[in-house]
Amino acid sequence: MSAPVPESGAPSEADLYRIAERALPGAGLGGYSLPEDVRFVIAAARGARLISAEGREYVDYVGGAGANILGANHPAVVAAVQAQAAKGLHFFGTLNSTAIRLAERLVELIPCAGKLVFTTTGSEATAYAMRMARAFTGRDRILKFEGAYHGNHDYAAFSQFPTGPANYPLASADSGGVPGPLQNTMLVAPYNDLEVVESIVREHRSELAAIIVEPVQRVIFPDDGFLSGLRRIADENDVLLVFDEVVTGFRLAPGGAQEYFDVQPDLASYGKIVGGGGPLGAVAGREDVIDLTNPRHKGKADYAYINGTLHGNPVAAAAGLATLDVLCQPGFHAQLNARAERFYGEMQAVLQRHGVPAIVTGRASFWQFLFAGRAPRNQLDILASELERGKTLDLELLRQGVYVLPNVRRFVSAVHTEEDFTDTLAALDAACKVTSGA
Ligand SMILES: Cc1ncc(COP(=O)(O)O)c(C=O)c1O
Incomplete structure (x- = not known):
């Protein structure tokens, strides 16, 4: 948003991209590679602003894919990380005191948590939740929802990115390299459609271990009664319900979606905020299910193996504890959500002023632009929207100094200031002028 001020002596962004193009596929760090005219290299963060290697400033709504609810370098989190790093970055094999303190805190906060296990990422957490559900029930199949993202592992790589209507409950692989036989272990249903879920679950109950659901699927909020309906269907058919939290x-x-929607799953997977931006995830849930991973039960038929070098990493645990301290302060979520929803109204007014036929869809701190007439109820509604126009608007916002990923759900954080919102509204105004040709 401000004029570029290159750091003296630091490699230029062009140099960094030359290195990245040589060393990294698509010069990316994973699933994203922005077009060359909008991409930037992050050098540092300040509150909800990111500063590029060339000194350009961006208001950040990507928020570390949702991990940075307090921004990327909140002073309390940085202090906790520094203090823990001085005591030790990493241990393995026996307990560390920071991980124990975080485990205690999580069991208090998470409604379904009788016990929990730590993982390194959210993907690992969903993979382990599926393994535990399979070990507990002795059944192989898992029902997921079309368009839901549960991470990068082979069981999650089905029907996340459908390009057209599915033949429910047939799952379609999203990636090369996923073994063919796995397709048969995953079933797929449309989000927010209890009737279809119930018929699939009834038909497959003898082979079904669990239903896994993102309680808020990307930016789509559940219809009233959808999550409690899943709870009822799971109970009536003797399958487990997993919330991917x-x-x-x-x-x-x-207490997450369980508290917000007042529905309790059997298991819940965590990542992102739980590690305060560091490498940490968790699976929490019913004691009788989590106990299948008890290392004292190695060798038993239903023992569910779980292990990882970084599980319970003390630096990430310290970051997580410091983050939870801040967000457990009274009124934290009410204030975050109210400020975010007011801001969505203000962005909607800008779109309307320019006659741009898009909605700011979302609630609480989740949002996205959608060129559609109403809020989506499932993935097919998203696909039916004008995604190319959404991408064009998002790319123009990037040019105007607002960091969003095209057509990807984004977040308001607790460190967005009124100035950040005002600058974003001005950037949106400019982006609307450019993209609508006004
Ligand atoms: C709902 C959900 N589950 C699982 C994951 C995977 O987490 P990670 O990227 O930490 O492996 C993500 C990541 O965005 C997610 O949004």
Whole structure:
């Protein structure tokens, strides 16, 4: 947003990209590679602003994919990380005191948590939740929802990115390299459609271990009664219900979606905020299910193996504890959500002023632009929207100094200031002028 001020002596962004193009596929760090005219290299953060290697400033709504509910370098989190790093970055094999303190805190906060296990990422957490559900029930199949994202592992790589209507409950692989036989272990249903879920679950109950759901699927909120309906269907058919709370955990409420929607799953997976931006995830849930991973039960038929070098990493645990301290302060979520929703109204007014036929869809701290007439109820509604126009608007916002990923759900954080919102509204105004040709 401000004029570029290159750091003296630092490699230029052009140099950094030359290195990245040589060393990294698509010069990216994973699933994203922005077009060359909008991409930037992050050098540092300040509150909700990111500063590029060339000194340009961006208001950040990507928020570390949702991990940075307090921004990327909140002073309390940085202090906790520094203090822990001085005592030790990493241990393995026996307990560390920081991980124990975080485990205690999580069991207090998470409604379904009889016990929990730590993982390194959210993807690992969903993979382990599926393994535990399979070990507990002795059944192989898992029902997921079309368009839901549960991470990068092979069982999650089905029907996340459908390009057209599905033949429910047939899952379609999203990636090369996923073994063919796995397709048969995953079933797919449309989000917010209890009737279809119930018929699939009834038909497959003898082979079904669990239903896994993002309580808020990307930017789509559940219809009233959808999550409690899943709970009823799971109970009536003797299958487990898993909430993937990797995004909703601690963001919607201290107790996550379970608290916000007042529905309790059997298991819940965590990542992102739980590690305060560091490498940490968790699976929490019913004691009788989590206990299948008890290392004292190695060798038993239903023992569910879980292990990882970084599980319970003390630096990430310290960051997580410091983050939870801030977001458990009274009124934290009410204030975050109210400020975010007011801001959505203000962005909607800008779109309307320019006659741009898009909605700011979302609630609480989740949002996205959608060129559609109403809020989406499932993935097919998203696909039916004008995604190219959404991408064009998002790319123009990037040019105007607002960091969003095209057509990807984004977040308001607790460190967005009124100035950040005002600058974003001005950037949106400019982006609307450019993209609508006004
Ligand atoms: C709902 C959900 N589950 C799982 C994951 C995977 O988490 P990670 O990227 O930490 O592996 C993500 C990541 O965005 C997510 O949004």
